[in-house]
Amino acid sequence: MIKQTLIVVSILALTACSSKNNEKAGVGSIITTQLKGVIVARKAAKSGAKPVAPKPLTFADVRKTKADLVRIEIPKYKSATLAQFTNNNDGYKTYVTGASQSFTLKGSELTGTRGLGHDLMARSIGDADRTYKYLDAINHTRRFDVTCSSKSAGMEKVKVLDKTFNLRKIEEVCRNESKAFKNVKWVSASGNTRKATQWVGHEIGFVIIEWLN
Amino acid sequence: MKTFFCKPALFCCASAIAIGVGPSTVDAQQTTMSPSLGMYGTTGLIDMPSAESQPDAELTTSLSSFSDFTRGTFTFQITPRLSGSFRYAKLGNWAIGGPITSPSYFDRSFDFQYRLVNERDYIPAVAVGLRDFMGTGLYSGQYLVASKNLGSKLKLTAGLGWGRLSDTTNVTAIDTTLGGSPNIGSWFRGPVGGFGGIEWEMPVEGLRLKAEYSSDHYVLENELLTRDGQNRTRPNATFDRKSPINLGLDYRTKRGMQVGVYYLYGSEVGINFSTALNPKRNNRFVDRAPTPIHQRDANYSKSTEWTQIAGIQEKAREQLDAELKKDQIRVESLHFNGVHAEVRITNRKYKAVANAVGRTARAMAKVFPDSVESFTIVPMDNGLAASAITLNRHDLETLKNHVNGASLLAARADISDASALPAGVESVSGLYPKLTWGIAPFVELKVFDSTDPFAVSGGIRANAKYQVSRGFSISGSASKRLLKSDTIPSPSFSGLPHVRTDVGQYNLQTNIGIDKLSADYVFKLAPAVYGRLSAGYLESMFGGVSAEVLWKQADKNWGLGAEVNYVKQREFDRLLGFQNYAIATGHVSAYYETKNGFELQVDVGRYLAGDIGATVSIDRSFDNGWRVGAYATITDADPALFGEGRFDKGVRLEIPIGWALGTPSQSSVKTSLKSLTRDGGQRLSIENRLYGTIRDSHTRKISGAWGRIWQ
Numbered sequence: 020m021i022k023q024t025l026i027v028v029s030i031l032a033l034t035a036c037s038s039k040n041n042e043k044a045g046v047g048s049i050i051t052t053q054l055k056g057v058i059v060a061r062k063a064a065k066s067g068a069k070p071v072a073p074k075p076l077t078f079a080d081v082r083k084t085k086a087d088l089v090r091i092e093i094p095k096y097k098s099a100t101l102a103q104f105t106n107n108n109d110g111y112k113t114y115v116t117g118a119s120q121s122f123t124l125k126g127s128e129l130t131g132t133r134g135l136g137h138d139l140m141a142r143s144i145g146d147a148d149r150t151y152k153y154l155d156a157i158n159h160t161r162r163f164d165v166t167c168s169s170k171s172a173g174m175e176k177v178k179v180l181d182k183t184f185n186l187r188k189i190e191e192v193c194r195n196e197s198k199a200f201k202n203v204k205w206v207s208a209s210g211n212t213r214k215a216t217q218w219v220g221h222e223i224g225f226v227i228i229e230w231l232n
Numbered sequence: 233m234k235t236f237f238c239k240p241a242l243f244c245c246a247s248a249i250a251i252g253v254g255p256s257t258v259d260a261q262q263t264t265m266s267p268s269l270g271m272y273g274t275t276g277l278i279d280m281p282s283a284e285s286q287p288d289a290e291l292t293t294s295l296s297s298f299s300d301f302t303r304g305t306f307t308f309q310i311t312p313r314l315s316g317s318f319r320y321a322k323l324g325n326w327a328i329g330g331p332i333t334s335p336s337y338f339d340r341s342f343d344f345q346y347r348l349v350n351e352r353d354y355i356p357a358v359a360v361g362l363r364d365f366m367g368t369g370l371y372s373g374q375y376l377v378a379s380k381n382l383g384s385k386l387k388l389t390a391g392l393g394w395g396r397l398s399d400t401t402n403v404t405a406i407d408t409t410l411g412g413s414p415n416i417g418s419w420f421r422g423p424v425g426g427f428g429g430i431e432w433e434m435p436v437e438g439l440r441l442k443a444e445y446s447s448d449h450y451v452l453e454n455e456l457l458t459r460d461g462q463n464r465t466r467p468n469a470t471f472d473r474k475s476p477i478n479l480g481l482d483y484r485t486k487r488g489m490q491v492g493v494y495y496l497y498g499s500e501v502g503i504n505f506s507t508a509l510n511p512k513r514n515n516r517f518v519d520r521a522p523t524p525i526h527q528r529d530a531n532y533s534k535s536t537e538w539t540q541i542a543g544i545q546e547k548a549r550e551q552l553d554a555e556l557k558k559d560q561i562r563v564e565s566l567h568f569n570g571v572h573a574e575v576r577i578t579n580r581k582y583k584a585v586a587n588a589v590g591r592t593a594r595a596m597a598k599v600f601p602d603s604v605e606s607f608t609i610v611p612m613d614n615g616l617a618a619s620a621i622t623l624n625r626h627d628l629e630t631l632k633n634h635v636n637g638a639s640l641l642a643a644r645a646d647i648s649d650a651s652a653l654p655a656g657v658e659s660v661s662g663l664y665p666k667l668t669w670g671i672a673p674f675v676e677l678k679v680f681d682s683t684d685p686f687a688v689s690g691g692i693r694a695n696a697k698y699q700v701s702r703g704f705s706i707s708g709s710a711s712k713r714l715l716k717s718d719t720i721p722s723p724s725f726s727g728l729p730h731v732r733t734d735v736g737q738y739n740l741q742t743n744i745g746i747d748k749l750s751a752d753y754v755f756k757l758a759p760a761v762y763g764r765l766s767a768g769y770l771e772s773m774f775g776g777v778s779a780e781v782l783w784k785q786a787d788k789n790w791g792l793g794a795e796v797n798y799v800k801q802r803e804f805d806r807l808l809g810f811q812n813y814a815i816a817t818g819h820v821s822a823y824y825e826t827k828n829g830f831e832l833q834v835d836v837g838r839y840l841a842g843d844i845g846a847t848v849s850i851d852r853s854f855d856n857g858w859r860v861g862a863y864a865t866i867t868d869a870d871p872a873l874f875g876e877g878r879f880d881k882g883v884r885l886e887i888p889i890g891w892a893l894g895t896p897s898q899s900s901v902k903t904s905l906k907s908l909t910r911d912g913g914q915r916l917s918i919e920n921r922l923y924g925t926i927r928d929s930h931t932r933k934i935s936g937a938w939g940r941i942w943q
Contacts, residue, residue: 106524111633119520123633130633133943136516136894140942143635150635156514156891158584158855158937160638200257216255222516225255 076101077181081231089114090180091122092227093135101231122228127204127212129219129226137222149193153220163220165200167193177205177214179229184213193218264351264381265433268440268482269490269506271296272363272371273305274317274343277429277444278478278494278502280397282389283359283379285347288312289852290488291509291860291885298494298502299471300324301453306883306905307343308860310852316862317343318883318905319364321371323453325470339370340908356380356388363396366414370452373397374420375427389444390428399425399447399476429478438486443479446497474498509887511858517894522943523555523594525632528625532602536570548573548599549660555595561588564612564702567657573600574608576617576653581896582940583857583888585611585929589621590941593628610650611929614920615703616754616762617650618929619786638939647931649759649786659702669696674711689739690715693747708749708769713742727873728911729813731773731840735909737804738773745806747772752920760785762922771917772806774799774840776814782922787931789825793923794818797916799840815842817916823923825932829853831861833923840914843867847913855936857888857900865913873912880913882906 081088087104091114102114102122111130113123120134130142140160141152151163172188186205193200204215214229267284270276273294275284286292290309295302300323307317319341326337341364349358356378364371377391396403400423429444453470480494480502488508496502538544545566552575553563560581567574573596579588589609596607608622627644631637653659671694678687695709716739724733738745750768757763762782769775776799784791796818803809819837826832833849845867851859865880884904890897927933 106526108525108527108629108632113524115521115524121521121524125633133521134519136518137514138943140939141633141635141637152635152638154939154943156512156517156856157858158586158940160939198257198259201255203255218255218257222514224257 075181078231081180087112087114088231089122089124090229090231091116092229093223093225094227095222095224096135122226124228127206127215127228127230129215129217129228132219132223132226135223137220139219139223151220163195165193165195165198167191167202172203175205179213180231186213263384265384265387265431265440266484268431268442268484268492269294269307269504271298271303271492271494271502271504272317272343273303273319273506274307274315274345274361274363277389277431277442278480278492279446279448279496280389280427280429280444281345281359281361281363281375281377281391282387282429283347283357283377283391284351285309285313285315285345285357285359286508287510287512289510289512289854289858289860291511292488292506293508294490294504294506296492296502296504298496298500299453300326301470308852308883310860313347315343315345319343319371323370325453325466325468339368341371342366351380362419365419369395369415369418371396372415372418373448377427385433387431388428389430390426392424393427393447394420394422394424396449396451397425397427397447398423399427399449401449401451403449403451438484440482440484441479442482442492442494443477446476446478449473450497471497472499511854511856511860511887511891515891515894517890517896519896519943520558522559522591523598525594525628526597527629528602534603536603538601538603539568539570551599552595553660555598556592559588559591561592562663563660564663565653565657565659567654568600568604570603571605572608573604573606574610574620576610576612576650576659578612580898583890583896583898583928584855584937584940585934586937587896587940587943589623589934590943593623593941597625597628612702613929614754614925615699615705616756616922616926617652618926619931619934620646620648620650621934622646622648632942638942641941642935642938647786647934651759652756664699664701666699667696668699669694671695688715689713703754704752706751709747710744711747712744713739716740724911726875726911728841728843728869729815731801731813731911732909732914733911734804735773738806741804742806745772746808747806748919754920754922754925757781762926764920764922766918766920769802769808770797770799773802774916775802775810776800778916778918780922782926784823784923784926784930786929789827789932791823791923793821793823795821795837795921799916815840819847819915821923825853829855829936831859835915839865839867839912840916841869841911843869843912845869845913847915851884855933856891857886858891859884859886861885867913869912875908875910880906880910 089102090099091102092099100116102116104112105115106113111123111125113121115121122129123131125144128144130144131140132138139151140154143150147167149165149167153161155161169189169191172190174185175188177184177186186207189204189206191202200218202217204212206212212230216225216227219226267275267286269292271279274281275286276282286309288309292307294305301321303319303321305317305319307315309315321339323337323339343363344365345359345361347357347359349355351357358378361375363373373393373395375391375393375397377389379387379389381387395418402423425447427445427447429442432441434441450473454473456466475498478494478496480492482490482492484490490506492504494502549563549566552566556563562578564576564578575592577588577592582588588611592609593607604625606622606624608620610617610620623645627641631641634640671692674693675688675690691711691713693709693711697705697707699705724730726733746769748769748771750766750770753765755763760783764780766778770778776797778797780793780795782791782793798816800810801813803811817838817840819835821833821835824832829852831851831853835847838844845865847863847865849861849863851861853859862883871878882904886900886902889899889901
């Protein structure tokens with residue numbers, strides 16, 4: 020209850036009339052976006068209008084953009100979005116979404132996120148003993164160590180956008196004394212990962228990544 | 233499958249459960265019961281304490297009531313083993329401190345509990361506690377208590393108590409003349425009695441059954457002849473204590489909210505409600521992703537010819553400003569040669585300076601040609617160049633994705649005092665003069681008064697700041713009160729000059745008032761020496777002149793300061809006039825930051841009422857901006873003139889708005905609680921003292937939140 024009160028007080032303070040209001044766009048945009056969402060939903064409900072389903076994205080659409088794209092889905096946040104390649108730092112490729120979230124991939128391994136909240140700050144690569152790094156609530160870096168092992172789980176048909184691929188499924192089980200989780204990726208005969216489901220952290224859970232090029 | 237040899241036990245749980253076909257997770261189960269709160273707002277059974285501690289840094293607020301008693305308690309887990317509590321209680325059917333015809337008494341009390349022994353396989357947790365350890369000691373009791381979990385559903389507690397907890401009617405009489413001083417002489421003295429109880433986690437998640445044997449006989453509340461030194465009588469006992477057995481139910485949510493209902497002492501029903509905040513609780517904190525760090529080619533050009541391009545200084549500044557504007561960071565000055573660049577920035581968004589430094593470094597890596605090998609970033613705090621953080625560009629490129637990148641970069645970064653701008657380097661033109669203003673509603677609460685437990689006032693407040701040049705500003709605020717619940721202020725009976733106890737007169741007589749209106753100049757005398765000059769209506773009750781100097785090296789965890797002021801007391805209408813009372817005050821101050829996040833401050837000098845003494849403050853400071861602290865001021869003021877409380881003391885709290893909202897913000901909600909408002913030991917209230925201005929940009933604070941450099 021105290022926290023809710025604080026939030027109310029904070030919003031009251033931050034939304035007060037001020038010459039600096041334009042400098043607090045972060046808060047303002049969050050509130051405005053939420054309010055807009057509510058208003059749009061109410062208008063739609065009142066008018067009885069059916070929501071217009073967007074046209075499904077196809078590989079042909081992606082080719083037209085000539086951009087390096089991945090599709091990222093976060094089941095816990097019920098969100099799915101496209102992210103575009105923007106930067107390659109020694110093999111670590113960063114993809115950025117329209118909502119200013121970023122995902123850094125080393126090969127097919129997700130090694131960092133930004134802009135999600137509870138972000139994965141860094142992750143080790145290559146060894147069976149793996150370390151994940153996060154910032155906690157007081158801005159201290161925390162590590163989470165697991166030991167991982169992979170195995171092939173046969174072939175599986177996987178649909179990505181408008182195509183279905185016959186891919187090799189690889190399961191990776193990681194565990195420590197308090198947690199166990201399983202990552203899955205689907206790899207083509209040429210060794211390219213087409214789709215992967217990877218654990219990011221305790222709060223975000225899993226993300227699903229589909230490579231669209 | 234037997235799992236006897238599988239260590240640790242939790243691993244067995246995770247291993248034994250099959251991971252599902254799809255992506256899935258398995259978490260180990262909790263093996264002990266969480267600590268709950270009792271009717272005193274501290275960790276405990278119902279009315280009796282237990283030996284566990286709340287999670288480190290937990291700040292709980294509780295409200296409980298039974299019979300004619302209501303208790304509101306704030307408890308802070310100061311360290312993993314030590315907790316402190318401040319309690320405000322209303323006792324009905326009570327004569328102390330007022331006429332018998334007005335029988336409600338409002339009591340303030342402080343507790344400490346320290347866990348001596350951690351719970352282990354066959355050893356219980358053991359704690360020692362002081363309840364209401366100073367002042368009238370109405371709730372005064374001391375205890376030694378042990379608690380042991382038996383599995384994840386059952387917990388036993390047993391203890392020995394003194395004072396009120398001695399299981400006797402031989403309770404130390406209240407000393408009304410003692411107000412404010414520790415009652416050390418009565419600690420762990422006299423009869424001793426036993427108490428204990430059981431907690432059982434029921435099958436419904438969060439629901440807990442509690443039963444206890446209470447060693448508190450509630451003697452003071454039930455004697456017809458009150459023992460307050462005045463031998464007054466009450467017409468009826470407060471309640472009928474028929475039994476020492478209490479029992480009831482608690483329901484606790486995962487976020488720490490707790491509700492309890494109990495049947496107490498064979499005759500009463502009690503309720504308890506509490507909430508918890510914890511600065512360490514991991515709220516989702518969302519900010520736009522930073523610009524990825526530009527990686528130079530392996531054979532990048534080291535040519536510095538680009539520095540000869542006409543207008544390059546202006547061009548670079550414009551580009552850097554454009555990059556940083558997205559993060560509400562403004563360039564104050566920029567100078568560079570072919571291999572090094574230094575930028576001075578004003579950060580209006582990030583509480584953690586490391587966050588602003590990281591964003592600035594990314595922007596510099598994007599803007600500057602490849603030959604620039606290092607960046608120095610100088611955060612400007614209220615116009616003061618507070619420190620200089622130098623980063624090697626190669627480190628940024630190579631460590632950005634390294635799993636230990638934050639710690640490796642910290643080891644290679646340099647944080648030092650900021651020097652003056654080199655000769656010939658100008659600040660960015662057009663930044664000054666600058667006017668900022670705001671209008672906002674405000675609410676003020678007055679709580680824990682000795683006669684009136686709660687009062688609220690509110691209205692609208694306008695503030696403005698005219699930044700004439702770097703470091704020189706004129707600022708003020710004015711407010712109009714639209715709501716006042718305490719229309720008749722408590723009269724001041726203080727024997728000292730009424731420097732604070734006339735606050736009620738100010739609130740009563742102010743319609744539209746000037747809260748503050750002052751001109752301030754902050755400057756640097758040397759790389760580690762800061763200065764401030766202020767003149768005007770410095771605070772709501774005093775106006776005059778103030779000068780301060782601070783010596784604080786960026787890489788040291790201590791500093792020294794001094795302040796002198798000459799002030800006159802303002803008229804009650806808070807307009808332009810002054811009363812006759814004038815005084816010169818001043819303090820020398822020492823500041824020290826411990827490695828585990830505590831900040832100590834000692835101020836020695838002359839206070840507003842002319843009394844001479846010292847203030848000792850201790851704050852637990854968290855690297856997300858939370859601060860929880862306490863202070864005490866002891867001066868040479870005559871205790872008889874000072875009044876109840878003997879010396880000034882209180883607790884204070886600062887909660888960053890960014891933590892509450894989950895988005896970057898430099899704003900905070902600040903509040904302080906005093907047991908009593910008195911005139912002794914009162915300092916001038918100045919907004920922009922130097923240590924608080926520059927502290928966050930020095931090594932200890934930057935390093936504490938260093939991980940945010942990659943955010």
